[in-house]
Amino acid sequence: MSAMIRIEGLTKKYRLGQEIITALDNVSLEIAVGEFLCILGTSGSGKTTMLHIMAGLERPTRGSVFIKDINLSKMKEKNMPIFRRKYMGFIFQSYHLIPSLTAIENVSLPLIFGGAATKERSKRARDMLVQVGLQDRLKNRPTEMSGGQQQRVSIARALINDPKIVFADEPTGNLDTKTSSEIMGILTKKVKASGTTLIMVTHDLEIASYADRVIRMVDGHIIEDKRRSVISEER
Amino acid sequence: MNNLDLLQLSGNSLWRRKVRTILTTLGVIIGTTSIVVMLSLGIGLNEMQRENMERWGSLTMIRVQQGMIFDAEGNPLKEGKQLNDEAVDELRSIDGVLAVSPVYNFGGEASYGRKRGGLNLIGLDASSMNQLEFTAEQGRLLEEGDRNVMVIGREVINNFRDEAFIRQMRKGMGMEGMMSQEEQDPGELLNQRISMTINARENKRIFGFTVVGILEGERTEHSYQAYIPIDDLKRMRDFGSNGNSRSSNMVIMEGVAHSRVSTASSKRSATQQNSDDYDYILVRTNNVEQSQKASQVIKDLGYNTWSMADQLEGIEKTSRTIQAILGGIGSITLLVAALGITNTMIMSIYERTREIGIMKVIGASFHDIYKMFLTEAGLIGFLGGIFGLCFSYIVSYIINRLSAGFMNQGMVGGEASSISVIPVWLTLFAVLFSILVGLLAGIYPAYRAVRLSPINAIRNE
Ligand SMILES: Nc1ncnc2c1ncn2[C@@H]1O[C@H](COP(=O)(O)OP(=O)(O)OP(=O)(O)O)[C@@H](O)[C@H]1O
Numbered sequence A: 001m002s003a004m005i006r007i008e009g010l011t012k013k014y015r016l017g018q019e020i021i022t023a024l025d026n027v028s029l030e031i032a033v034g035e036f037l038c039i040l041g042t043s044g045s046g047k048t049t050m051l052h053i054m055a056g057l058e059r060p061t062r063g064s065v066f067i068k069d070i071n072l073s074k075m076k077e078k079n080m081p082i083f084r085r086k087y088m089g090f091i092f093q094s095y096h097l098i099p100s101l102t103a104i105e106n107v108s109l110p111l112i113f114g115g116a117a118t119k120e121r122s123k124r125a126r127d128m129l130v131q132v133g134l135q136d137r138l139k140n141r142p143t144e145m146s147g148g149q150q151q152r153v154s155i156a157r158a159l160i161n162d163p164k165i166v167f168a169d170e171p172t173g174n175l176d177t178k179t180s181s182e183i184m185g186i187l188t189k190k191v192k193a194s195g196t197t198l199i200m201v202t203h204d205l206e207i208a209s210y211a212d213r214v215i216r217m218v219d220g221h222i223i224e225d226k227r228r229s230v231i232s233e234e235r
Numbered sequence B: 001m002n003n004l005d006l007l008q009l010s011g012n013s014l015w016r017r018k019v020r021t022i023l024t025t026l027g028v029i030i031g032t033t034s035i036v037v038m039l040s041l042g043i044g045l046n047e048m049q050r051e052n053m054e055r056w057g058s059l060t061m062i063r064v065q066q067g068m069i070f071d072a073e074g075n076p077l078k079e080g081k082q083l084n085d086e087a088v089d090e091l092r093s094i095d096g097v098l099a100v101s102p103v104y105n106f107g108g109e110a111s112y113g114r115k116r117g118g119l120n121l122i123g124l125d126a127s128s129m130n131q132l133e134f135t136a137e138q139g140r141l142l143e144e145g146d147r148n149v150m151v152i153g154r155e156v157i158n159n160f161r162d163e164a165f166i167r168q169m170r171k172g173m174g175m176e177g178m179m180s181q182e183e184q185d186p187g188e189l190l191n192q193r194i195s196m197t198i199n200a201r202e203n204k205r206i207f208g209f210t211v212v213g214i215l216e217g218e219r220t221e222h223s224y225q226a227y228i229p230i231d232d233l234k235r236m237r238d239f240g241s242n243g244n245s246r247s248s249n250m251v252i253m254e255g256v257a258h259s260r261v262s263t264a265s266s267k268r269s270a271t272q273q274n275s276d277d278y279d280y281i282l283v284r285t286n287n288v289e290q291s292q293k294a295s296q297v298i299k300d301l302g303y304n305t306w307s308m309a310d311q312l313e314g315i316e317k318t319s320r321t322i323q324a325i326l327g328g329i330g331s332i333t334l335l336v337a338a339l340g341i342t343n344t345m346i347m348s349i350y351e352r353t354r355e356i357g358i359m360k361v362i363g364a365s366f367h368d369i370y371k372m373f374l375t376e377a378g379l380i381g382f383l384g385g386i387f388g389l390c391f392s393y394i395v396s397y398i399i400n401r402l403s404a405g406f407m408n409q410g411m412v413g414g415e416a417s418s419i420s421v422i423p424v425w426l427t428l429f430a431v432l433f434s435i436l437v438g439l440l441a442g443i444y445p446a447y448r449a450v451r452l453s454p455i456n457a458i459r460n461e
């Protein structure tokens, strides 16, 4: 299996006044195409930071990120958004939908930025919302939906461009157990069907059990890296 | 991102903050209105001046005169070139000149039936009269080959009084009698005979003319004059001056030999020291611009000229300055409105940091973000421009109504022209300019939105 993402010697330091915080310390990792990777770890261990750097949202202090063969560090800041739009989808703990737009408009947004024709993108957005079970909420705004529904909209938005990689930062963090497993069911089904690589940060071991591979982080280091088979054995 | 989506997204975010959008737009409305109204006043003023000047002389006519040429400070430079037939030919060959007519001027006492009165005669080239901006209200203009005919202005008839009346006047009836005389119908003179008596030393001769046309226009420079073919006038002139200075048989000879007048006159001009020079030469051009150009060319040739177009140029220079000042005052208001737009946009970006960040994360390019905020600012400018324009029309209408009422009290009979005029170009200019102002005001906020880091937006959950 070829690598979808490869990170080499990634280090990220933040300066906070006089203090220098090392969020990531010389981390290397390879993620295969179609793999579902789960990142576990205590708060402040650098999970989000690593996710952001892999997605090109932040630049590392040292080290490099390759998406397939493309070196993100060499990419111009200007081209980053277009690259993300084409190859990546994002899901966040607090959904991050645009409050003034309806479900269907929110889902259409990546297509709008891509310059798609109005008719075509509305159809695609509608189809996608139907697939995540929101056929009755197409015209609702985020404030008119429950957390679970909003997260489904956000999943639809992440998948609308048929991305190669989906990044999810604690997507079930604000949801109850039942809704969480619903969301995970939808997401994993979609991702597996299209062979999309999924990288997910979570605190929830239950959620981690969906993953092909789990890594555990402490203080900017990866201290554990387990494949699914191994996880199953432990149980 | 296609344009429709762009407009929709931007319109949507403006609509979301209605009150603020309306207040900001109001600033632009006031700014646009003040610019448009100020400029419309300047334009109205300009047009009024132009109308006034056109009453007193055509803007396409140049008068080439005798006399000294003065420089800009009013110091005499030199004597203008002689106004003879060579000059006429020279003027005729200038670019943009439609027609040229030499002119003699001659005043005297005239009679019509039992009435008498002073009359100012202007002799011009009969064949070119129709090209010199004359229009006949009744009858016709002078034509080639005309002899002993006359075309007169509308007011000429009022010069004539009954002899009995004049005698009364002389006895001291005074002005009241004269004032009480009714306006006479100018058409009364058509096809009538007006004669002028010229006294030379021992001779007296009567020159008779048939009125063939009445000119259009009241209270213009034409309306008090009588126009006759130049050869006729020359004969009268020669008779007058020869009778006084020379033998009378010359006069008689000339009376017989009408046909040779022109050759005789050109011969004499060489010997008789300019006394045969024309009083002035009229030059007609196509339009004001050509008139101004031709006037300059004629000046450069060394002639002394006078034209309404030249006067207009000076006046227009002044009114352009006035317009610039008025426009400047209006612009200050719009500048303040522009600052308002910038301020609103910056606040809006501050509030929407998260939203902008999300858009960037999910694939909005720098260009998209830039365009979105510029469009918002431009939309405010556009709305302000459109409503400001509507508002301007209302204000302009009110100003014109008020000023019309005011002016009608002051002067009788003068049709009140608008003092606030909004031409089509100003309409377009106003809308485009307010859009431009909006866009300019949006540049900095849009730039800030582009610079905004997406991570801060999505990190602070
Ligand atoms: N912009 C920043 N400036 C300074 N320090 C930062 C910044 N962003 C993150 N950090 C620090 O980097 C470290 C790693 O943060 P990160 O958000 O990656 O943790 P995390 O593993 O995602 O934690 P959590 O589970 O709470 O989300 C933390 O100590 C955090 O305080």
Ligand SMILES: [Mg+2]
Pocket (backbone or CB within 6 Å): A047, A048, A049, A169
């Ligand atoms: Mg985190």
